Amino acid sequence: MEALIQKKSQKRTHTFVFWKHKLAFASVILLIIFVVTALFGNMISPYAPNTITGSFSAPPSVQHWLGTDQIGRDVLSRLIYGIKISLLVGVSVTVISSIIGIVIGLVAGFFGGKIDAALMGLTDMVMSFPYILLVLVAAAIFKPGLLSIILILGFVDWPGIARLVRGSVLSLRETNFIKADQLAGLPKTYILFSEILPNAIAPILIYATSVMAYSILDEAALSFLGMGIQPPTASLGNMLNGAENLTILTERLWLWLPPGIVIILLVLAINFIGDALRDSFDPNNHYK
């Protein structure tokens, strides 16, 4: 009886893990498709994203698979360009905030004392600042656009990573191999970047996927509010902007449904991959 329950439970576990990895696998494929679309956008897209190619607000047809927008630009071409922008923002923001977070976390955790207190105070400060407000205000001050969005989000998204890295450093600092390094008189920067950092990389990687997902969502939200990527440049967020207009919302679904669905698929793929990474780096807990 006991064995039977055990077996049933095991079978369940396997099904679960299998399903989850199947999802992660599908997500990787989806993400590859998105990346390829973004990289070879110029060749794939039927028209240039910003040129007027047809009549206003034409419904989907053979020439325009997803129809045209209010001033006659091809929606599919703009969608492809929007994916490129979203991925660009996601990757750049993740890289910037990871670098800032890693450096601050390493320094705070390794040196401790007053440096730690000051850096963590700064981290708390950035964290307690209402996130969207900060971004909105910053977007209002610096001319809104691709570069400012990347910089603003990059300089706001690092506290989580800094805390994570600091935590890892604090526990790694007590391990014997780091103590041995210190006894051997190795330079501090070497210990930090070549001994501690590689051992703290797994949680950073997992956290980075969620930063990427969030930054893509935030860019879309900002562009939707008109404070992000500025027209005529297409972004998934500002393509949805027009849908606040009732006619577009009710009668021109092709204008706002596709960019919304693409954002969801993109973010979902990244989240599932992050989740699968969490599973694979943490073999003790199959899923938490």
Added chain:
Amino acid sequence: MRKYVLKKILFAIPILIGITIIDYLFMSYAGNPLQMIHGPKVSQAAVHAKEIEYGLNKPFYIQYLVWLNQILHGNFGYSYKSFQPVSDLIASHVGPTLLLMGSALFISIALSIPVAIYSATHQYSKGDYTIVTASFVGTSIPSFFSALVVIYLFTVKLGWLPSSGMSTLGENTQFGDVFRHLLLPVIVLVAATMGSNVRYIRSAMLEILQKDYLLNARAKGIGRFLVINKHALKNALIPIITVIGMQIPLLFGGTVIIEQIFSWPGLGLLTMTAVLNNDYPVIMGVCLLTAVVVLITNLLTDILYAAVDPTITFK
């Protein structure tokens, strides 16, 4: 305990001051608000006179200190746009935001707890799998998109619910009417926050379910219901408090977008208008209020931890 609270408050003060400085620095780089008010046609002399009146010709740190001094005296200044006192503006907009946020937070947590408990106690089952996957889908949908979808479905197609404002224009504000207006934005906010809530509480629950004291509770034979709802849930209070603590600042920001779409007359709408008009005093007032709320939330979270967990000692 009192010492701990005092220490936490003392810790929060430099953070608060830091926030106001960053805030003020941002504002002063934003551009000249007088041109926004008067337009390009007004003579330089008139603008200059106004500058002196508002103290905008003084150096940055003096302006900041003057402003800080006023804040300490309870004066948040006047809106550049409507000339109303900022404290009045905030007071008249904070109610709708609290109503929206409070309902969304309450419903989100109240729904998340049973769903997460079901998911954790049925780990690896089909139901658990569905819940976890759905929670990922929930966190991946941008709230402005789900807002558009619910407006399309419930307002345009079905015509069941209103999608703009807090009450029907020209009618006396009645509870039922406000409730109907509240439904759509709350649905969107609950959908946006439930995913991460469920995952967080679920993983905390899973951890607790493996603990020895739960094995002991089970061994006593008090039944599955009591084991989960008395012993496990009590210990899951800490992660639940954490979730609430994390949600409040997020909701405070998240309502900006939702209030904008649903024309909900709260702080988010006020902020958005102020940002678009470079209305510094209003922006500063809202930012300060939000920062205070966030800091108080953090403080309360720490104190509540101690209240529910006797093993936490204050240092």
